[in-house]
Amino acid sequence: MSDRTRTxxxxxxxxxxxISGSLLALLLGRQGLRVTVVEPKPAVGTKGADFLKPRGLRILAEHGLLDVLRARGALQRATIDFHHDGAPLLSYDFAEHTGLGYYLVIPYAETVRAVLGACAGLSTVDIRFDTSLVDVHTEGSMVTEAGLSDGTRLRARAFVDSSGSGTPLRDLIEPERRMISYDHGLWMTTIPSTRTRGQLYFSSERWLAYLYSVTAGSARVFVGVPSELEEAVFLRQSVDLTTKLSSFVTDEDGIAALDASAFERAPVSAFTSGPYHRGNAVLLGGSTFGCHPMTGQGMSYTMEDATVLAAVLGEARDADELDRLLGQRYEPRRAVHARLVEYGDNLARHYHDRDAYLGVHDVVLHGGDVL
Structure with missing residues (x-):
C-alpha cells in the first residue's frame, strides 16, 4: 500500500x-509541526491581489521572505495618484502616511510561489496539488479524520479551510455570511507598459480605471463600469471602451490600445462572516471575509491572520486549549476584518462623488499601517 492510500x-x-494557506503551512512547519496542504488546482493559482502594503510587508520581512520577493521582480512603489473626472483628487504618498514608506507590486502567483519555495525546504510540510477534500468524520464538535481524492485519509489535531470555496469543513462550521453587492462590475487585463506610478481614475458617471505596473514591462488595467453596461462594453462591445475612458482618464498612453475583448471579469466578493471556528475546524483567508479591491489590503490582512493562527496552533496542546485560544486570539480578528470591509464598502459607494470620497478616504487604513 502506497503512502498516499493509507491513513x-x-x-x-x-x-x-x-497565500494564507501557504504562509500558515510555512509558519507551522518551521515550528516542527507536520502539515499537509491540499489544493484542488493542478498548480499555483494566478488570480489574486498584486499589492503588498506595509501591514503584509512587515510579516514577510519578519519571516525572511521580503528579499525573496525582490529577487522575483517585485516592484517598489511609493505613490498612487487619484483623479476624479480628469482632475487631480489626491496623491497618496506612502512615505508621508506610513512608517514603512512604500508598497510592493508583484503578480499574486509569484508571492505564493515564494512562500511555497520556502516550504519546500521543510520535511514536515507536504503540499498536494490536484487533490481535494471529499469527506470528514466527526465526533461531537471535533473533526477526527478527513478523506482526500487521492485515496489518503488523514487524522489531525486541527483542520483549516483557507480555500475560499464551499467545502465539508466550511459546511461543518456553518458561518453566517453577510454578502455585500455593488452597482458596478470590475474587469481586468494586462498590457505592455513601463509606468512607474499607480494611477486611479474615478468618474461621476460611476466608471473607474486603475493602472499600475505589475512587472518591469507590463501593467494591470482594471476598469469598473455600472453593472447595466458590463455586457454592452465587454461582451457585445456596442459601447466603445476607449471613448468612455478618454472622458475621464488623462493617461492616454494607458488606454489608447485597450481591447475590450481582452478583458476578463474580476469578481467583487465582499462579505463578512462568523464564527471562524468550531472545535478543531478553522476558517482562514477567503473563507473568512472579503473586502472590496479598492482597499488593496485583503492579502496583507490574511497574512496577518495566518501568523495569529500559527501561534495558536503551535501553542495549543489539547482540544480544550485550542478552542480557548481560538476564541481569545483568533475570533477577535472578525472585528478587524469588519472594519476593513466597512471601509472598502464606503470607498466603493462614494467614489463617483468627489467630496464624499474625500470624506471617507482614511490615510491609515489605506496605507495599511498598524497604528
Whole structure:
C-alpha cells in the first residue's frame, strides 16, 4: 500500500495553497509541526491581489521572505495618484502616511510561489496539488479524520479551510455570511507598459480605471463600469471602451490600445462572516471575509491572520486549549476584518462623488499601517 492510500497522522491539514494557506503551512512547519496542504488546482493559482502594503510587508520581512520577493521582480512603489473626472483628487504618498514608506507590486502567483519555495525546504510540510477534500468524520464538535481524492485519509489535531470555496469543513462550521453587492462590475487585463506610478481614475458617471505596473514591462488595467453596461462594453462591445475612458482618464498612453475583448471579469466578493471556528475546524483567508479591491489590503490582512493562527496552533496542546485560544486570539480578528470591509464598502459607494470620497478616504487604513 502506497503512502498516499493509507491513513496518516499529521498535526494540521490545510485546504487551499493560496497565500494564507501557504504562509500558515510555512509558519507551522518551521515550528516542527507536520502539515499537509491540499489544493484542488493542478498548480499555483494566478488570480489574486498584486499589492503588498506595509501591514503584509512587515510579516514577510519578519519571516525572511521580503528579499525573496525582490529577487522575483517585485516592484517598489511609493505613490498612487487619484483623479476624479480628469482632475487631480489626491496623491497618496506612502512615505508621508506610513512608517514603512512604500508598497510592493508583484503578480499574486509569484508571492505564493515564494512562500511555497520556502516550504519546500521543510520535511514536515507536504503540499498536494490536484487533490481535494471529499469527506470528514466527526465526533461531537471535533473533526477526527478527513478523506482526500487521492485515496489518503488523514487524522489531525486541527483542520483549516483557507480555500475560499464551499467545502465539508466550511459546511461543518456553518458561518453566517453577510454578502455585500455593488452597482458596478470590475474587469481586468494586462498590457505592455513601463509606468512607474499607480494611477486611479474615478468618474461621476460611476466608471473607474486603475493602472499600475505589475512587472518591469507590463501593467494591470482594471476598469469598473455600472453593472447595466458590463455586457454592452465587454461582451457585445456596442459601447466603445476607449471613448468612455478618454472622458475621464488623462493617461492616454494607458488606454489608447485597450481591447475590450481582452478583458476578463474580476469578481467583487465582499462579505463578512462568523464564527471562524468550531472545535478543531478553522476558517482562514477567503473563507473568512472579503473586502472590496479598492482597499488593496485583503492579502496583507490574511497574512496577518495566518501568523495569529500559527501561534495558536503551535501553542495549543489539547482540544480544550485550542478552542480557548481560538476564541481569545483568533475570533477577535472578525472585528478587524469588519472594519476593513466597512471601509472598502464606503470607498466603493462614494467614489463617483468627489467630496464624499474625500470624506471617507482614511490615510491609515489605506496605507495599511498598524497604528
Amino acid at each position: 496518516s497522522d499529521v498535526d494540521v491539514v490545510i485546504l487551499g495553497a493560496g
